[in-house]
Amino acid sequence: MFAKLPLTALRGFESAARLGSFKAAAQELNVSPAAISHQVKSLEAFLGVRLFERSSQNVRLSADGERLHPYMHRALLDIQHGLQVLAPPCVAQSLVVSTTPAFASLWLIPRLGDFHRLYPDIDVRLHTSNDVVDLLRDASIDLAIRALFTPDPQLFEQPLLDEYFGVYCRPGWQPPTAGSPIELIDVPWLSSASVAVHWPAWCAKAETLGWLDSARFRRYDEEQHALQAAIAGHGLVLASNVLVAEAVARGELVGYRPEVRLVGARYSVVCVPGRERQVVVRAFTEWLLVTATGEWE
Structure with missing residues (x-):
């Protein structure tokens, strides 16, 4: 049933397609780039179609190659899975x-x-x-x-977790007195073209746009650093409910106006x-x- 399948050539094709390089595929399979090239050419002859577009600089999948690659990748994963099932359970x-x-x-x-x-x-x-x-x-x-x-x-x-963004602060945090600037911890959050995740969007929804006129921003590049700053009492942080969950569970942060939320990913x-x-x-x-x-x- 499978006697005519060019298994070696199919494995070489899958590796080259996944890695986007004959050289990288050769390194993965411990053969020469010429061997990968030969395997791909033999597979192309077997199928009667061109699987790669070749140039002096690189190779890239043709339309037929793009169609074939997902099937080959899934098939080889299934073979690998079948072999793993037979592995001794004591082997890590x-x-x-x-x-x-x-x-x-x-x-x-x-x-x-x-x-x-x-x-x-x-x-x-x-x-x-x-x-x-x-x-x-x-x-x-x-x-x-x-x-x-x-x-x-x-x-x-x-799907695992639905995300939204809210404002969090250290327990016992008190708003500044009238005329004093509010401290806002700022960090770039992942968003889409249709979803804005930043302080102006939250303030607009919370009807606190006046904060932005005199706010003192504490800016960080990493989300975990921004949360640590909020835990240390450096101000309010606009944060993901997913990423802040552990700090909330430990009582290190609490929600501020939890009814005001921005949609996340x-x-x-x-x-x-x-x-x-x-x-x-x-x-x-x-x-x-x-x-x-x-x-x-």
Whole structure:
């Protein structure tokens, strides 16, 4: 049934398509770039179509290559998953999770000990960056946790947490006396073209635009630094309910006028279609959902 399938060429094609380079594919598969080129050419001859557009500078997928790559990636993931099922249960399995530094430090890491207790044989490794990793090209990342305004149709998505933005302060904070400037902690928050997440938007909704005329702004580039400043009593912070949840639970911050909210993104678990069926990915995703649901019930 499968005797005529060019499996070696298909693996070479998938690697080159995902990484966008014959050289990178050769390094991943421990062969020469010429071998990858030969494998791709043989696959093109087998199919009778051109899979890559070649130039002196680089290679890129053709329209036919773009159509073929998702099928090959899912098929190879399924094979890998089938092999993992047969691995001895005592052998530790690794899981690489990509997310932002803020989500990792403020939400995920404080809760990760529970996952370690439930799944001691799964080694979770965090890849933190504010840059969005291309999961279709970087196979080293098993899944990502992202704040999304628009879903990516090329990825499997599992919604996790709905986000909104409110103002928080240290317990016991008192508004300044008349004529004194109010201290506002400012940090750039992720937003979309149709959703503004900043102090002018919140003040407009709260009918406190007068604050902006004399406000003393404390500006930070990182979300976790802004929250630490608020915990230290340096003023009010406009923050994500998701990222501030741990500080609120510990009593370090409280909501100020909690009825005034700005719409945020939706935190979701995303991965390449097919990976959601892998044992370790499924276990971690299910744990995330149970943890998130328990907090927001």
